[in-house]
Amino acid sequence: MKRPMVNGLNVLNGSNNMVTLTIDGKKVTVEEGTTILKAAEKLGIEIPTFCFHDKLEPVGACRMCLVEVEKMGKLQVACATSVSEGMMVKTDTPQVRAARKGVLEFLLINHPLDCPVCDKGGECELQNLVFKYGSDKSRYMEEKRRFSVDPKSKYDDLTVGPQIIRNMNRCILCRKCVRFITEIAGETDLGTFQRGAKTEINVLPDIPVDNPYSGNVVEICPVGALTSKSFRYKVRVWQTEVTSSICPLCGDGCNIKLWTKDDKIYRITSRRNDLVDEGFLCDKGRFGFEFVNHPDRLKQPLIRKDGKLTPADWNQAIELVASKLKTIKEQSGADSLAGVGSSKLTNEENYIFQKFFRVVLGTNNIDHRVNSKHLLPSPSLKANQQAYTMTNSISEIEKAKLIFVLGCDLLEEHPIINLRVMKSARRGNALILANIESTRLNRFAQDELIYKKGTELTLLNGVAREIIEEKLFNAGRVRLSNSEMEKLREKVQPFDSQKVLQTTGIAPEKIKSLAHALAKAESIMFLCGREIGSHPQNTEIIDSLNDLLRLTGHQGKDGCDVNLLWEDCNSQGALDCGVLPDRLPGYVDVSDEASRKKIEGVWNVEIPYKPGFNFNLLLEAAHQGKIKAMYIAGADPGSEYPEGDYVKDALKKLDFLVVQDIFLTETAKLAHLVLPGASFAEKDGTFTNVERRVQKLKKAFDPLANSKADWYIICMLAQAMGYDFDYTSPAQIFEELACVSPIHTKMNWENLGETGKQWEIEKNL
């Protein structure tokens, strides 16, 4: 595996030496190892490129960025030449202009006149640079090179993957596609064949481009050589509007752009946030927007009449819900009502959802965790308590000396974090995987442990035992007191290699080498995924991992921690905003009178102090008839809960079930009343990603048909029940959240900016 470098300098070693040079008569000072291109950027001087990409190793192949450097005879490529003290660079001399014109002419001589039918028109680098620096006359009168796919066809399109179509005639051989796939995605689907003017980018026979990041090559291609099936021929880019948003499909929170026209999404591209996605998207997110404009979207409220859900208007629906909830509350008490929020609704929506229940209905019976029977205790931010979140940051991943991934298929659950982990491995950092099944990431790992489902605790205890018994730990670094050490030793004593082998299936050598790796590492980052979050022994596992951190002396260090990666786009946010039976926004304990004071002041109400039922208990209570009405917004427990039938039976027992969603889900089918909500593209709001980063999404178009934004619906309900939820925008709701929530207190709608803000967490010391 090649290490990244520019001009032989290992750019990973951030240098403190500064260099001053002159570009076009202007002085600029930059770090040693910076390229001329980057230094010019700092001065606002644009140097044209084709084959340059910030995240790929520079190759100097297109020759478009040639500039004059005094004392160097030939023109030099700005993208790959490091600056030196006193260097004099000129980017706009006759020689430079001639070189640029020459390169563009060379690219055009074989380029087909496809602009009228080429997707890339309007955003094509070749078009743009020819307009800026090229000639408007062609001198070529020979026969253009042609990469024919089917001799009988006049179209030269080759499908190279489920989404990707290649037209080799348009290719300028910058090779960014191949370089992306090799250097970033860690795959080998696309390759370069033949040489010289016959060079071709292609796939191996019968092996299409099928990696989960393939869509990036369409975005990264500067011309229309690679196009995507989903966007092809649909619309011209200058006819669309672009809106900033956040991908709603997983907890990574990639920053995206929605390209829309007339209330329809045509494509999604990256809105590069170097702190999160570094400009790349996974195919799931990039191509997964069809649900927004799907014909099955709920278009108006539905009320059950004579057993059938029939369309109704909003006034009817809101009136009905308000009166039903009021009646049931009066008859059976506030605690006979329950609410289920969602890890897919925005922070603003989750916030006023829980506010609705606490202020309007007067109960703490709310939750959003519908996909597990084993819930973690609610997070707490008190010292030495678990926050059950990703305590490190995404950008810290590539610096960790050892990453241990437990119970997580990163490629499936967090594709963009998967890229960061590969990046870390390429830099020479260690990577060890432990999961119930093998994953493709193992190509970058030193070891992969496959254990029997559910046996993580035994595995971890076995490793701790090995470290203790073999005295692998450094006595001076251990962060455990003598008594704590004794307790730990006793706890793990029974887990010798035989027992570990029997229970987990992992061979003793693997336990040994894992123990050694952990003990020797300079820093350790634990990443835990799907298997851990909903595990019956999830708290014990997190505790064990923390014990390992303290045993190896890494607890409290920067970049070291136990990270639980939540799956959905706003799982973290739903927790943060208090859609929990025992927590208010910002993890304020609902029974802690003193801490509740602030929020009670803002809400001007006394909040019920008894913790409510969590989702499992809600189901039980519904079965027993103790819960009579439920309002479910954005969640589908009928499909997501491990025992679907149990959920459905519970819901069927309710006197009144109102479900708010964008499709008629399994849960919605059981409702007495269905309210049509809006997708992420139809509302402003924020999502909080796995690393606690609150990021803004903007509305691209109004809610479709007669649906409404979820936050608006909740406000309407509150108004109908006599409470003044007169928010005019999600931004306003966010300001209130920031006011009451201790973790959002430093944020406001403005300072979230384009890259979002993380809420801070104190390290467990």
Next chain:
Amino acid sequence: MEKILFKYIDVPDQYKIDTYIRNGGYRALPKALKEHTPDELIEMVKKSGLRGRGGAGFPAGLKWSFVPKDSPKPRFLLCNADEGEPGTFKDRALIENDPHQLLEGIIIASYAIGAHRAFIYIRGEFAFGAKRLEGAIQECYQKGYLGKNILGSGFDLDLDVHRGGGAYICGEETSLMESVEGERANPRLKPPFPASVGLYRNPTVINNVETLSNVPHIVLNGGEWYANIGMPKSTGTKIFSLSGHVDKPGNYELPMGVTLRELIFEHGGGIKDNRKLKAVIPGGVSTPVLTAELLDVKMDFESLYEAGSLLGSGATIVMDETTCMVKVAYRISKFFEHESCGKCVPCREGTRWIRQIMERIENGKGREQDLDLLRDICANIAGNTVCPMGDAAVIPITSTIEKFRDEYEYHIKHKKCMVDLGERFV
């Protein structure tokens, strides 16, 4: 003049180690290992003035001294046996007939730069040469000249032959390294230079076969001895691969500075069939063409440069009056189009365009503006490419247009060759 490299080239069995030793071989190696430090050897080669024989002419000792002494990284020595420059066939002779001379040079050079791993990158087409080398290497291992603790000196060296896949670009040192690493043979950007960042990013020295073959003789006889042969700035001997319209084409080892006239007429037997000399390409097709008046130019780096050409690899191609220079340029343009690696835009697209225009001119479809167009295309390529192949590709065009413009104009105007090719051209 007594030959240095070719002294025993015609001795049958010279490729066998026993014959080589009997003829004075493997005396330099023990001397180098036991009587000299690596630094002393580098100084010796510097003093000898030995310059690279592959075409670039870079001082060998200086190149060796660029390897950082205090780097903990492993070093590599690569012998460039790609011999791709058309008209060159000297390395082939050395490899096939006196391989141990080369091996001895490689081992000494490796010792001098602290390399314990060396490769001979030989062009794939030289199957026989590769076999000879592999046989010779095996003999070395058996006799203890390769492997661990060579001749009890404590120096280890492993040497392998790596066969190429048939690309001219692999003669370019950075492409050569890419090829050894198993990557596409595209040139790398320089700087950094191989001496600091080379094979697998480690310090590497790449030398030509002929260059390395000189090393044992320099070690045995001293740097000063070598410096006294040839010319002051181009020392030693040079093997000239003489080909074309001469009576006795072949390899000739002569002191640097021999005149072109002497090479062609005294050694090469003069022009075949007593025809008139028209043009000479002195150092391989990447060098500018010379016309007959320059016969007295000395064949060394400086003199040829001053005369407007280059020594290059010393592949001297002689053309008589029945040669159509347009056809020559066209044929060479096809070579460069075929061999362009495709990495950078000017060479990849430019060499194809040049070939297409040359094809039209050669086949009677040339236009008046084609000559200026060709010159413009060449100007847009030269100096703007990743590696020197771009510059090499334009030289045949620009130099033939400059020296034989009338032939081009005749082709364009009259749609046929100016010269009478007679029945010689098939």
